[in-house]
Amino acid sequence: MHSSMCLALKKLVDRVMKIFPEIEAARPGSSTAIQPLNEALEKAKLLLQYCSESSKLYMAVTGDDILTRGSRSKKLLEQSLADIRTMVPTALAIQILEVLQDLKSTELSLESSEEEAGKDIRELMRQSTSSSVSSDEIRDFHFAALKLQLSTPEAVAVERRSLKSLYGKLGECEGNKRQILKYLLCLLKKHEKIIWRDHKDNSLTLHQSSNDSVCAGVADAGCSEEYNATLPEHFKCPLSLTVMYDPVIISSGHTFERMSIQKWFECNDSCPVSKRILDDFTLQSNVAMKDQISKWCSKKGLDVQDPAMKHVNASHNLDFSIPSFSSPLYNISDLSCFRSSDISSSFSTESETEIRDSTHSEWEIEPLCELSKLPWNAQVKVVQDVRSLFEQDSKAARSMSPSKFIEPLVTFLKNAHERNGTDVVKDGLELLLTFLSGNRRAIDSLGEEVFEMLCVFLGSELVAEETLNVLEVLSNHPHSLSKITSTGSLSCLLKIAESGAENLQEQAMITLKKLCSSNEICLEMVSLGFVQKLTSFLQQNVFSKHSIIMLKNLCNTEKGRVCVTETPGCLASISDLLDSNVSEEVENAISILLQLCVEKIEYCYLVVREGLNIYSSLLLISNNGTEEAKVGASELLRALEEVEEVEEEEESSTPQEEATTSQKWCRRDKRLDWKLLATLSKNMRAMESLEVCSTLAHWETVLRVVCSALDREMNKKVPGRYVVSSWEQL
Known part of the structure; x- marks a missing residue:
């Protein structure tokens, strides 16, 4: 649960x-x-x-x-x-x-189904005014039970034990909870017979020609041994609980009736059994299961009904499967206030409406299946009409077969491109965008030719914007990332970001940012020289927000980290972002530098050497940055201090040679600078709180005095080493 x-x-x-x-x-x-x-x-x-x-x-x-x-x-x-x-x-x-x-x-x-079930049951408890359970309560409880997967005798038995166990653990003082559990046990007890009866009656659904023959068949089933034969559980669809006519396997490994699982995927992106979120919605026929069902039915002399035929004849047949509205209450003798004829009438009316809507939809969309056989002007008109349909009904794309829609549309787009019909290509791409946005399953069915076509369109400034819109949607889908990059789109996107139209540059960067969420694509980006390009963007102060995020993702790979440290100006550009006014840029810059410093001590030296003012910037951030930036800056300062301690230990164990001493003081320059700034920062805050200094001239005086004292101390240790005073350096 x-x-x-x-x-x-x-x-x-x-x-x-x-x-x-x-x-x-x-x-x-x-x-x-x-x-x-x-x-x-x-x-x-x-x-x-x-x-x-x-x-x-x-x-x-x-x-x-x-x-x-x-x-x-x-x-x-x-x-x-x-x-x-x-x-x-x-x-x-x-x-x-x-x-x-x-x-x-x-x-x-x-989950929405659990919330709805809980809401329904709470409403039942509020409306219950007597100790007895009404027929309406039983009906509403049945629908709530289905939402909670309490649709089999086994599930009901487990639920009953759970309720009794919970009831036994409650004390006398918890009267409210005990009352709720009593009510639920009462409903479950009244309803258990119905679930058992439904479970038996739903062993097999047969195709009958009329309502009378269905009723007669059900009556005969009560005394016929062949109908009482137990249907193997694995022959039933977990959704419809009826024998499967066209069993298919989904990516989670479970088997369902094709029509049932297709309807499920229209509104859900998880497996109905395991509840696991799925990325792959492809359906694969379970041929072995279909053969087993066929042999079993032949042996019993039965025939499995096609769900599609049942849907078409819904207005003439009563459905006795467990999801049916009428089946669980149709067999209850004491529900005098609940007439099955009313349900049948309502069910028929709804079914006829569905058929009319379905026929209307097929009339609108079917010409797309044979689009290439129409004259060119007629093809253009059909595409425009379908686009208008999508604008009027945003859910229309859900019911369409991806293969019957995508293939003719791709052929149409290629022909339009060859004819140099820019406006027509735009219409086709906008239709493709709307279809993919409304039908997530269609993205899985896209072949390489679609991505190759989009890569070609990226090279055309006239349709680049519409193509980018499509790629942005595809980049949100994990299975599309490798297909996008395999066609050479990375280079095209980078080219647009560098020298494309202003309104397209940022959109290209956003798409690239989504693509670099994959480590495999990050490796390809490094090979294509993305680090150098991103460094250039940072130096020019354009797309800094997107560039630093991409560099952060590239640093998730060893190849990317090496390239970042070896690319001239890259570490310096990242360090410069520590002074940015955009908190997100600062946080990502700190994250990159911290990741590098933790991995290798050599990277620490490079960070300190390239980032001229890194200590002062980190000190400022640790005092005035966002919460995340403060933590990161403090960690980075601590990492650099740990490196200094290791370095000092190595220096103390090394013979004191003149060249080594000189190099040692060179390495300590920056360390002294940041410690000086740390001391000054603390002293300045103290003096500011005491209102000792209130003007810029006073601050300058203080700085000069401290720098002079620092120079004297340094010249005592290494005479003649400091030609330029600390004040001039500062």
Whole structure:
């Protein structure tokens, strides 16, 4: 229950547990420092255990409370990790920072079906005015049970045990909770017979020609052995609970009826069984399963009904499958106030409306299937008409077959490009954009020729904007990233960002930024010289926000980190962003420098050498930056200090030669500068609070005095070393 929330919370707990042994080994602060983290983990684990074992019905009713507990557990993990982060070594602090970022970016939520079920049951409890259960309550409860997957005898039995177990744990003082559980047990008990009856009746759905023959067939089924034969569970579709006519396998590995799963994917992006979010929505025929079902039906002398035929004849047939509106209540003898004829009439009316809408939709879209056979002017008119249809009905794309839509449209676009029909190509690309935006499954079916065509269109300034719009949508889909880059679009996008029209440059950078979320693409970008180009953007102060994010992603690869440190001016440009007024740029710049300094001591030397004012900038950020920037700046300063300590130890163990001494003081120049600035910063804040100095002249006097004293001290240690005074350097 609450699977989406629990999966998200469990993922966070697993992330914390992965680094927990290192945190324990680091012994941050004292034993009391790690105790809050232990308590937060324990509370999160208890909540996960409760959700896995407790009653689905009760958790649906108390869904808001469960969500609040989950959010509170997440917040406790954030707070405890944030406190510990300042007490551990830099390398471990970076790992904790990554976990903290995941915690902050994760939003816990309930699934819509669970929220609706909980709302329905709470409404039933509010409306219940007597100790007896009415027929309306049973009907509403049935629909709520379906939303919670309580549609089989096994699920009902487990739910009943969970409710009784929960009831037994409550004390006498918890009367309100006990009353809720009593009510739910009463509903479940009244409803259990219906679920058993539905489960038996739904063993097989046969195609009948009329309503009378269906009723007769059901009557005969009660006394016929062949109808009482048990249908194997794996022959049933988990969604429709009827025998599968055209079984297909989805990416999660589960098998469903093709029509049922297609309808499910129109409004959902998860597996109905595992609840796992899917990226791949392709359907693969389960030939082996279909053969088994066919043999079983032949042996029993039965025939499986085509769901498509059932849909067409819906106005003439009653559906006895469990999702049917009328089936669970049709067999209840004591529901005198609930007439099955009313349901049948309502069901028929809705079905006829669906058929009319479907026919109208097919009449509008079917010409696209044979688009290439029409005269050119007629093809253009059809594309414009379909575009108008999408503008009127944004959901129209969901019901269309991707293959029957994409292939003729791509052929049309290629022909339009050859005819130099710019406006026609624009219309076609806008239609493609609308279709892909409204039909996510279509993106999976796009072949290489589509991406090759888009790459060609990128080279044309006249249609580049429309092409970029399409690529931006595709770049949001993980499976499209490699296809985009394999056609050479990276170079085209970079060219547009460098020298394209002003209104297209930033859009190209946004698309490139999305593409570099993949490490494989990052490696290709490094090979194409992206680091040099991004460095140029930073030096010109254009697209800095996008460029620094891309450099940060490129640094996630070893090849990218090496290239960043070896590219002239790159580290200096990144360091310059420490003085930026845009907090996001500052945070990303610190993240890159910190990642480099933690990995290799050589990178620390490069960072200090390239970043002329890095110490003063970091000191300023650690005092006045955003919360994240302050933490990062402090970590980076600490990393540089650790490098200095290692360097000093090495110097103390090395023979004191003249050349070595000279090099040693050269390396210490920047270290002295930043320590001087740190001292001055503290003194200035103290003097400012005491109102000792109130003018710029006073500050200058103080600085000159301190610099003069520093020069005297340095010349005592290395006579003649400091030709230029500290004041002139400052």
